[in-house]
Amino acid sequence: MAAGKAKYELVDPQAKGFEAVQRAFANQVAYCRDNGAPITATICQALGDLLETERGGAVMRRVRRWAGPPLADALPLRIAGGLHALHLADQDPALSAIYLEQRVSNAAELVADAIERNEAFLMPWLDGPPQTNEAGRSWAYAAAMLWLVDKGLPGKFALNEIGSSAGINLMMRRYFFDLGGVTAGPKGAQMRLAPEWRGSPPPDTHYDIVAARGCDIAPVDLTDPAQALRLKAYIWPEFTERFARMDAAIAAANTMPPEVARETADVFVEGVLAEPAESGVTRVIMHSVVWQYVPEYQREKVTAAIEAAGARSMPDAPLAWISLEANRDTHRHELSVRYWAGSEGGGEDWQRLGVAHPHGAWVEWEG
Structure with missing residues (x-):
């Protein structure tokens, strides 16, 4: 055929x-x-x-x-x-x-x-699953944080990512975003992400990333040329701009490597959420194009841990879950968010904020 x-x-x-x-x-x-x-x-x-x-x-x-x-x-x-x-x-x-x-x-x-x-x-x-770390997807985390701040959550964020691979998204505090005219991040950044934006822009608020760490069952060290080449091999050759982003991510990692633990998703999330929540900080569990690779029993444990921690959350120490995953019916990626803010309530049900190209070339904003 x-x-x-x-x-x-x-x-x-x-x-x-x-x-x-x-x-x-x-x-x-x-x-x-x-x-x-x-x-x-x-x-x-x-x-x-x-x-x-x-x-x-x-x-x-x-x-x-x-x-x-x-x-x-x-x-x-x-x-x-x-x-x-x-x-x-x-x-x-x-x-x-x-x-x-x-x-x-x-x-x-x-x-x-x-x-x-x-x-x-x-x-x-x-012998192992593909590594599909892509800086272009970090638009979703940036837009979701802007949206969460607009909902009244603290603008300081502690990011905890499942399936971080090389930790490229964990370095997003060093990236500049132009999201439909709303900007975030340092203007002099080498990594500049400006997807084609369709629809209204996200809320014009501000966020500050105060911590970022992740986990992966087989972390990739971008400072090792052989491992960096392996990650490049999983980039589809048609998308030349992705190679430029990868080179920028490699440069960023060589300056200050991201923090990625060799752990399964369930062990990582349970450990993170067992730690005391910090007042004035929104804790985030996040993942992009990872959930399909996580075994079902781990997905169940992750979900249970997040929902239990959400039930214990406080208004000044909320919890958010940000997901950018593929819809296999539409071949598009959907950005969805849940959040918990204690007695003040929250968005415990999933809310879809937008759909996008798999590598962030364009975004249709719905939030």
């Missing part, structure tokens, strides 16, 4: 077996195509075409026999990241023809040849 004909189908993300592997690749093709990533769609389509062949050596045999749920494990993006790394490192010129958008009529053969030539390099890319 050509990439242009691929359709996204809602399926059980925990489904296993060969048919689930096929559907994971078909869904990834449709998702990439619908989000302006034709090169990545071509790569994923080529990989999907190889599933019913014997090409690709041990790497593709492992993919065909994937033991876990391929959709929840983001299997297509694991191997696609490895192939992109080959291109970025200029280790396979023949494969690079696809990334350079040269005319090719045999993408599946080019990909199969590259996999077979680079088996030892590619096999480890199947």
Whole structure:
């Protein structure tokens, strides 16, 4: 099937077996195509075409026999990241023809040849989930904080992020934002984020980030060139502005690295919320494009811990939960917020503030 004909189908993300592997690749093709990533769609389509062949050596045999749920494990993006790394490192010129958008009529053969030539390099890319840290998504945290201040919450924020990867969003106090004309952050910042804004701007208030830390099961150290290259490999090659943002984030990390603990989401959140709340500070639990990768039992524990802490919150020490996650029906990312402010009440139910491009290219504000 050509990439242009691929359709996204809602399926059980925990489904296993060969048919689930096929559907994971078909869904990834449709998702990439619908989000302006034709090169990545071509790569994923080529990989999907190889599933019913014997090409690709041990790497593709492992993919065909994937033991876990391929959709929840983001299997297509694991191997696609490895192939992109080959291109970025200029280790396979023949494969690079696809990334350079040269005319090719045999993408599946080019990909199969590259996999077979680079088996030892590619096999480890199947061992862990992709890292999709993206500074462009931090617009959501900035806009949500402006909105929360407008709701009467203290403008000092302590950020606690699940699935921080390299901690790029944790450095957002050093980023400048232009959100529909409302600005935040230092004007002289190297990282400048100005998504195309649709609708009214967020509230023109002010926030101050007084603390920022996060967790990840496999943190990435941006000060290590090899780990930085790995993170770049998960950037879809179509989005050149993302590479510029990544370079700015690497520069920021080399100046002052973010604080990222090697912990699971539930252990991190329970530990954070067991600490005494600070008067005059809004504590935030936040995540972007992470929730789908968190095991269900951990999601349940995180939710229970947040709701319990919310019930204990005080007006001068509120708690907020900020989520930017994919809606698999619309292929858009939705910014939603819950907050608790003690006896003064709050927004305990989820409120959607906007929808956006997966990497923050545009925002449709609803808040």
